[in-house]
Each structure stands twice: as C-alpha cells, then as structure tokens.
Amino acid sequence: MRIEGKTFLVTGGASGLGAATVEALVGKGAVVVVADRNSDAGAALRQRYGSAIEFIQADVTSEDSIVKALDLAVGLSGTFSGVVSCAGVAPAERIFGRNGIHGLQSFRAAVDVNLVGTFNVLRVAADRLIKRDRTGGEEENGVIINTASVAAYDGQIGQVAYAASKGGVVALTLPAARELARHSIRVVTIAPGIMETPMLLAMPDEVRASLAATVPFPSRLGKPQEFASLVCHVIENPYLNGEVIRLDGAIRMAAK
Structure with missing residues (x-):
C-alpha cells in the first residue's frame, strides 16, 4: 500500500513511539x-x-471516543487506510510486594488500556475499512498495526499485568488477520524491546546505560524512529499479515 495520499489514525500519537510514527x-x-x-x-x-x-x-x-476519532479520519480528504495503535500503559507491581498483594484494579486497568483498548480500536477500524470505497483497483482494503512488547514473551518480575495485557495483543493478531482476510484487511503487531520513550529517557544515565548493555546488537536503546520505520514498511509491504514482529536488537529479557 502506498502511504502518500492516505489517511491513518494513530492512537497515543502525541508522544513516544506514536509521535515518531506520526512524523514518519x-x-x-x-x-x-x-x-x-x-x-x-x-x-x-x-x-x-x-x-x-x-x-x-x-x-x-x-x-464513543474511538468512534468519534475514526469518523474524523474517515471524513478527511484522502482515503482512510488504517490505524496504528500506540496508546498504552506500563505499570510495575509485584504479585506480593512491600505493600501487600497486587491490586486487582491496577491489573484490570493495564488490561483495559493495553488489550481492551487495542481491540476497541481494531474492531471499529475494521468496520470503517470494510465499509469504505476502494479505489484504483487496490489489492487491499487497509491495515491495522498493533503494539505489543517483548514483555509478552519475556515478562520480568513486577510486570505480570503488563506482560499479560501485551500477551493478549500478541494472541489476537493471527485470529484477527484470518477473520479480516476476506475483507482484504491486514493485521500486524510490533513487539518493541527497550525503546527511548519519554519514560526511559527520564531515568538516570547509569540506569539507561545498564539497560542498553543488555541488548546484544546494537547495544543501545531502540529509537522511536526505528519503530516508525517498521510501521511504514508494514504498511507498504502487502505480504506482511498475521505476524508479530519483535523489534528488540535480539534481547531476551532476564527475570529482573
């Protein structure tokens, strides 16, 4: 799919990975x-x-919020062609920590934003893409790109809520792609590793250096622009579908 002249919705697009995606x-x-x-x-x-x-x-x-956002995207000039879901939260809480057991509400909140929120965007976007008018003999109707995390596979101590929510995003990718295939809509998920997001950049230099040293190659934090570059490639490559792509410099997270 050509990006030029198309319209996309980016959730969580005001900062971090989302803002880099908007720029790209x-x-x-x-x-x-x-x-x-x-x-x-x-x-x-x-x-x-x-x-x-x-x-x-x-x-x-x-x-209601996502319906309004997608209706805005559909109503703009150009052809509405897809969404990139970057909105998310990254809580840290142990099952049993200094303050007692893991809060049930905090677990629900992580799942609600990261998993339910991602599905909310996906389902409404799919509806709008199915109903749109395809022009110029295009091969596909649109693309939906989700954001998971390597924590879905290598969740660390204190990440049980975060890992579970991102694991759900990984798990829904293939069945969603299979179901939407008959409508010529692709579904792909990106699972970033340790990226230079505002949260990480706020950490002390020595902490960031320690994290970067755990990445095999290149031994540094991932750049939001690298995430955005992959988003663009996914959009432009019509044979990428139903896949979860790790973007992590070959890191496999330790237990803590």
Missing part, C-alpha cells in the same frame, strides 16, 4: 489523525505539522 507517516505524504489523552501535546503537534494532522482528545477504552 506525514513525511511520506499521509494525513494523520492523532488520538491521545494529552491535549497540550496534541496542540503542539498540530502547530508543528499544520493541516497534515488533525488532533482529537480520545481514550482508547471508550467506545
């Missing part, structure tokens, strides 16, 4: 609807990219 898509000539809870960051993006983006304050766990 705009750079290739797309129009991007950015859905994020942070309205200040969204306004800054709007000022930076002008008419190439539209911002809408949205919560991925809300059906």
Whole structure:
C-alpha cells in the first residue's frame, strides 16, 4: 500500500513511539489523525505539522471516543487506510510486594488500556475499512498495526499485568488477520524491546546505560524512529499479515 495520499489514525500519537510514527507517516505524504489523552501535546503537534494532522482528545477504552476519532479520519480528504495503535500503559507491581498483594484494579486497568483498548480500536477500524470505497483497483482494503512488547514473551518480575495485557495483543493478531482476510484487511503487531520513550529517557544515565548493555546488537536503546520505520514498511509491504514482529536488537529479557 502506498502511504502518500492516505489517511491513518494513530492512537497515543502525541508522544513516544506514536509521535515518531506520526512524523514518519506525514513525511511520506499521509494525513494523520492523532488520538491521545494529552491535549497540550496534541496542540503542539498540530502547530508543528499544520493541516497534515488533525488532533482529537480520545481514550482508547471508550467506545464513543474511538468512534468519534475514526469518523474524523474517515471524513478527511484522502482515503482512510488504517490505524496504528500506540496508546498504552506500563505499570510495575509485584504479585506480593512491600505493600501487600497486587491490586486487582491496577491489573484490570493495564488490561483495559493495553488489550481492551487495542481491540476497541481494531474492531471499529475494521468496520470503517470494510465499509469504505476502494479505489484504483487496490489489492487491499487497509491495515491495522498493533503494539505489543517483548514483555509478552519475556515478562520480568513486577510486570505480570503488563506482560499479560501485551500477551493478549500478541494472541489476537493471527485470529484477527484470518477473520479480516476476506475483507482484504491486514493485521500486524510490533513487539518493541527497550525503546527511548519519554519514560526511559527520564531515568538516570547509569540506569539507561545498564539497560542498553543488555541488548546484544546494537547495544543501545531502540529509537522511536526505528519503530516508525517498521510501521511504514508494514504498511507498504502487502505480504506482511498475521505476524508479530519483535523489534528488540535480539534481547531476551532476564527475570529482573
């Protein structure tokens, strides 16, 4: 699929991996609807990219919120062609820690945002893609790209909620791709390793250096631009479907 002239929705697009994805898509000539809870960051993006983006304050766990975001994307000029789900949370809590047992509500919150939120975007996006008018004899109707994590495979101590939520995203990828294949819609998930997100950049230099040293090659943190580059490749390569792609420098996380 060509990116130029197409419209995409990016959730969590106001910062981190999402913001890098927005920049890459705009750079290739797309129009991007950015859905994020942070309205200040969204306004800054709007000022930076002008008419190439539209911002809408949205919560991925809300059906009404995502319906509005996708209706905005469908209504813009160009052809609505897919979504990239980058919204997520990364809680850290032990099953039994200093403050007692793992909170049930905190576990539910992680699953609600990372898994239910991802599915919420996927299902509404699929509906809009199925109903859209395909033009120019295109081979595909659209693409849905989810974000998981290497924690889905190598979850560390204190990541039980995060790993479970991202594991669910991994597990839904293939059945979703199989079901939507008859509508010519692809579903692909990216599972990043340790990336230079705002949360990690806020850590002390020695902590970041220690994390980077655990990556076999290249021995550094992943760059958001590398995630965005992979998003663009997934969009442009029509034979990538039903796959979870690790983007992690060959890291396999230790227990802690």
